[in-house]
Amino acid sequence: MNANLVSDEVQPHLADIIESIYQKYGYDFRQYAQAHIKRRIVNTIVMSGLHDIAQFKEKILTDEVFASKLLRDLSITVTEMFRDPHFYKTVREKVIPVLRTYPFIKIWHAGCSTGEEAYSMAIIMQEEGLYDRTTIYATDFNQHALSKAKEGIFSIERMKEYTTNYQLSGGHEAFSNYYTSSYDSVIMNQSLKRNIVWANHNLVTDSVFAEVHLILCRNVLIYFERPLQNKTHTLFFNSLINGGILCLGSKEGLQFSELYHLYSEMDSQQRIFKKKY
Numbered sequence: 393m394n395a396n397l398v399s400d401e402v403q404p405h406l407a408d409i410i411e412s413i414y415q416k417y418g419y420d421f422r423q424y425a426q427a428h429i430k431r432r433i434v435n436t437i438v439m440s441g442l443h444d445i446a447q448f449k450e451k452i453l454t455d456e457v458f459a460s461k462l463l464r465d466l467s468i469t470v471t472e473m474f475r476d477p478h479f480y481k482t483v484r485e486k487v488i489p490v491l492r493t494y495p496f497i498k499i500w501h502a503g504c505s506t507g508e509e510a511y512s513m514a515i516i517m518q519e520e521g522l523y524d525r526t527t528i529y530a531t532d533f534n535q536h537a538l539s540k541a542k543e544g545i546f547s548i549e550r551m552k553e554y555t556t557n558y559q560l561s562g563g564h565e566a567f568s569n570y571y572t573s574s575y576d577s578v579i580m581n582q583s584l585k586r587n588i589v590w591a592n593h594n595l596v597t598d599s600v601f602a603e604v605h606l607i608l609c610r611n612v613l614i615y616f617e618r619p620l621q622n623k624t625h626t627l628f629f630n631s632l633i634n635g636g637i638l639c640l641g642s643k644e645g646l647q648f649s650e651l652y653h654l655y656s657e658m659d660s661q662q663r664i665f666k667k668k669y
């Protein structure tokens with residue numbers, strides 16, 4: 393079927409499909425940006441050669457392999473090491489001095505995807521001599537992505553780009569010190585993995601699980617509608633210690649939130665906020 397035709401056909405059923413996914417599998421996409429969810433559903437229908445929307449609706453409820461592939465597709469897992477290097481440079485310059493004042497440090501990567509962001513932070517903490525007293529909680533609701541993150545095996549092809557990102561972020565070591573190459577892959581060093589706790593956590597349906605000094609939730613909230621962004625900000629606010637720091641993605645903000653006045657801006661360009669005392 394042609395994607396435009398499918399798109400027209402999906403529209404009146406969209407809310408119903410999202411509700412069935414929630415009722416059957418507990419994944420709540422009701423307050424995600426609808427255009428994004430619709431695009432993914434249309435793509436699934438076209439790629440799997442289904443005849444009509446009725447067939448898709450039946451398959452979603454009866455074929456668990458099909459459903460789990462769709463659920464995986466509904467989460468965009470694009471990520472990279474030291475993504476937005478200037479953000480990480482600002483972390484080194486402005487966030488690390490604050491973290492250094494604590495006897496132990498808890499960091500939460502919410503929506504960590506395949507883990508590149510958590511490994512980047514582990515490298516910074518190691519270089520700053522803080523890693524021994526740091527615990528990094530790296531969470532996502534996509535179990536497939538989390539399993540990859542835990543393995544810490546990445547394509548060797550991306551290492552050139554990651555080395556450049558690392559250097560632009562202020563790194564001075566040889567980036568290759570942090571992994572071992574094997575054929576077309578690299579495996580991240582055990583010394584980086586040792587203080588990372590990988591866990592399945594859904595920002596829509598799960599609650600606070602720890603009190604942390606720093607939260608990084610980057611390029612996740614852009615997929616949420618405003619009420620869900622607000623709900624997630626409440627979760628983050630309740631998870632941060634007083635004086636704790638929240639880092640968002642370059643297209644994400646806090647100004648619209650009623651919690652905004654309870655934070656000060658540490659770096660408005662890099663979207664770094666500090667919870668007031």
Ligand SMILES: C[S@@+](CC[C@H](N)C(=O)[O-])C[C@H]1O[C@@H](n2cnc3c(N)ncnc32)[C@H](O)[C@@H]1O
Nearest residue numbers: 467468471503505532533534594595596610611
């Ligand atoms: C585009 S990736 C961003 C990865 C990383 N934070 C970065 O900036 O490179 C978005 C991640 O958010 C996760 N995500 C989306 N909705 C979520 C939810 N409700 N709970 C937890 N993770 C979620 C997705 O599974 C995906 O891995």
